[in-house]
Amino acid sequence: MTNSEFSSSSSSSSSPSDRRIGALLRHLTAATDSDNLSSVYASPTSGVSGGSVFAHLVQAPEDPILGVTVAYNKDPSPVKLNLGVGAYRTEEGKPLVLNVVRKAEQQLINDRTRIKEYLPIVGLVEFNKLSAKLILGADSPAIRENRVTTVECLSGTGSLRVGGEFLAKHYHQKTIYITQPTWGNHPKIFTLAGLTVKTYRYYDPSTRGLNFQGLIEDLGAATPGSIVLLHACAHNPTGVDPTIQQWEQIRQLMRSKGLMPFFDSAYQGFASGSLDADAKPIRMFVADGGECLVAQSYAKNMGLYGERVGALSIVCKSSDVAGKVESQLKLVIRPMYSSPPIHGASIVAVILRDRNLFNEWTLELKAMADRIISMRKQLFEALRARGTPGDWSHIIKQIGMFTFTGLNPAQVSYMTKEYHIYMTSDGRISMAGLSSKTVPHLADAIHAVATKAV
Amino acid sequence: MAMAMMIRNAAASRRAMTPISGDFGGGLRSMSSWWKSVEPAPKDPILGVTEAFLADPSPEKVNVGVGAYRDDNGKPVVLDCVREAERRLAGSTFMEYLPMGGSAKMVDLTLKLAYGDDSEFIKDKRIAAIQTLSGTGACRLFADFQKRFCPGSQIYIPVPTWSNHHNIWRDAEVPQKTYHYYHPETKGLDFSALMDDVKNAPDGSFFLLHACAHNPTGVDPTEEQWREISQLFKAKSHFAFFDMAYQGFASGDPARDAKSIRIFLEDGHHIGISQSYAKNMGLYGQRVGCLSVLCEDAKQAVSVKSQLQQLARPMYSNPPLHGAQLVSTILEDPELKSLWLKEVKVMADRIIGMRSTLRESLEKLGSPLSWEHVTKQIGMFCYSGLTPEQVDRLTSEYHIYMTRNGRISMAGVTTGNVGYLANAIHEVTKSS
Secondary structure, eight states: OOOGGGOOOOOTTSOHHHHHHHHHHHHHHHHHTTSOHHHHTOOOOOSTTTOOTTTTOOOOOOOTTHHHHHHHHHOOOTTOEEOSSOOOOOTTSOOOOOHHHHHHHHHHHHOTTOOOOOOOTTOOHHHHHHHHHHHHOTTOHHHHTTOEEEEEEEHHHHHHHHHHHHHHHHOSOOEEEEEESOOTHHHHHHHHHTOEEEEEEOEETTTTEEOHHHHHHHHHTSOTTOEEEEEOSSOTTTOOOOOHHHHHHHHHHHHHTTOEEEEEESOTTTSSSOHHHHHHHHHHHHHTTOOEEEEEEOTTTTOOGGGOEEEEEEEOSSHHHHHHHHHHHHHHHHHHHSSOOSHHHHHHHHHHHOHHHHHHHHHHHHHHHHHHHHHHHHHHHHHHHHTOSSOOTHHHHSOSSEEEOOOOHHHHHHHHHHHOEEOOTTOEEEGGGOOTTTHHHHHHHHHHHHHSOO | OHHHHHHHHHHHHHHHHSOOOSOOSSOOOSOOOTTTTOOOOOOOTTHHHHHHHHHOOOTTOEEOOSOOOOOTTSOOOOOHHHHHHHHHHTTOOOOOOOOTTOOHHHHHHHHHHHHOTTOHHHHTTOEEEEEESHHHHHHHHHHHHHHHHSTTOOEEEEESOOHHHHHHHHHTTOOEEEEEOEETTTTEEOHHHHHHHHHHSOTTOEEEEEOSSOTTTOOOOOHHHHHHHHHHHHHHTOEEEEEESOTTTSSSOHHHHTHHHHHHHHTTOOOEEEEEOTTTSOOGGGOOEEEEEEOSSHHHHHHHHHHHHHHHHHHHSSOOHHHHHHHHHHHHSHHHHHHHHHHHHHHHHHHHHHHHHHHHHHHHTTOSSOOTHHHHSOSSEEEOOOOHHHHHHHHHHHOEEOOTTOEEEGGGOOTTTHHHHHHHHHHHHTTO
């Protein structure tokens, strides 16, 4: 997934519409490869007699991440291993519905007075308040001062998209900087939201760690006021996070240039096992009194993947502004899907509001995080035991669900073909898809590509 | 001591009131909010009504605003088939991501409702279809799809229409035109003006059609009129996009409510359809719907579906699971499906009954106006013909809440409040 094609050379006088079309054209060029671009926009054939008006369409390529699971499902091999999409698996390789989620669902079902009509446009209000507390801290001055607006959205994706569209409409700078690399869906989300996407250096392939120097240089060179997407913790796909000291430097630089922070928090509690520790970078920014956006997802940390539960919070300078911002967020949401789904948010609210369920959740969360940390250790040991050439310490240094192995697309391809191991072509593996039983198989495969010229 | 405390308090309250500024050990610029220029948005005209209703303390208040079904006690309803489906789903071990296109099973069952159980188009796999966030989500994805693949096209929207239709195509950046629909004099369909507009539109134009139970007017073309519209569409090679949010809810019979669509299919049109389960299954908050586009062949359907998914992925990645599971559970079980059909008919019949009662009540009060349209119109809404000023009076004097276009949600009318409602309407209109 190359990101550089999204850097814009549009003039400052281009309209949002022009920028969107321009970005779309570049996106479609990349997507359709050798297809003649003009065929995508060929004049539509007319209705009944001339056939379909959409006859000129070409088939879109598979989504690079979700396409991995599609391919995996097709494979008949008994030793196949899915390390593609980031969904947690137990040691037995099974998906996990958390106990607290089961309990919450039961509670909801038992309540016969529950009505499931339309939520307000902003979603389940109690859920919104609890979500803000979860990410910003119950004692957050911003919450106390009533200057945070939070809207329920469709998981992380939906929160990012609604935030992006809001920024495109109301923020004075229409450029967003995303890390290189980043989650494959980020550039598409912001481009369709109407923003211009640029990148900043992040991952250093030579150290398989953070290119902090490059990061500081690129953000330092950004147009003042630009938006900067920050992964709150457990960077996807690399697993490389700044240290707290580095975060502090990033914060100071960004505030001095008026860069707008937009946090993507998809793994709170999942990275270190501690909800508060994983939220620290965000809280550092909020503590300085400045503004920011935060997209939260409950897909992984509560295992609510398919229910699409998330929240977008915008921390504002005053409660008056927060009120106006909320009213404008509603105008973004209404023509997109009117109001968000009730089920997942209700489950989260039940858990977050109940002290016992909340505590139980933190334990289940830590167990998931610990199992992943253990998988990292096991894989690292297995490669050491095989004498696999190269430095594989990044496997235990990186954090969260993913490891950026450093394998190239050819090596990934080989591992899929010969070992039936599925991962995204950038070499990202989901540690959550590993178990003690399957670590040896993966280690063998990595060893094979590390020792032969693939 | 007291003085020091006063000074401290004054300083504290000053800090609390003024925007935070100054250097916070990192050069936080002394600036006010980035969002200072953000204007407060106007309230949504439909959803704002319920907000106002909820805030009203009057015990007599009546909400005939938003279109959510109420039983004869004015209570929201969870259908029995839905409760049973919830019971069966409890303890489910599946909470993984659905594919981008949603639940294939739910989509298949949903297509059967719109296209017919034995539809050749389903058999031939000619329909590109994905699960969407109810009807709004389906319309929005279609609008985005239209923008991307027919970038020079416009959308023709009836006057009036659900207000959010304008927002949807606007945010998709598809230019809008309107076509005549409602005839204020007859409170019925302005059929000849509609046909003129269809004729005068450039060949190959995109039209938004309400499949049944037009929102907000409740005015539907007759079957004969639909046939004529379809023939004219054929001659003009127009694209028909159907918004079907009330299948089953209008007449009580889902097959009958899909008649307009079936006519267009018979006539060979390649249509698009937005379907919603919000009202007819009472799944409002679950946000379950479906977008389908009929294509020339299976290969094209695969392409179109893949492109629709490309639009969904950067919006929400994949659609929510729970509502889709409820729909599948109900529709794939013959007993539950049969129960659902019964319950939909009950809802439709209650509304039809309330229409009669409201009309009779107004006539009994000796209203100088004709209220025939109340029983001629169909579906959840009645376009009363009340002016915005009359609506305002209903709200301020009688605590009756409806949208200012005079649209009454018949689902909010009960045997308990129909008399009060009729009386109030009579009072504000008797001198008309």
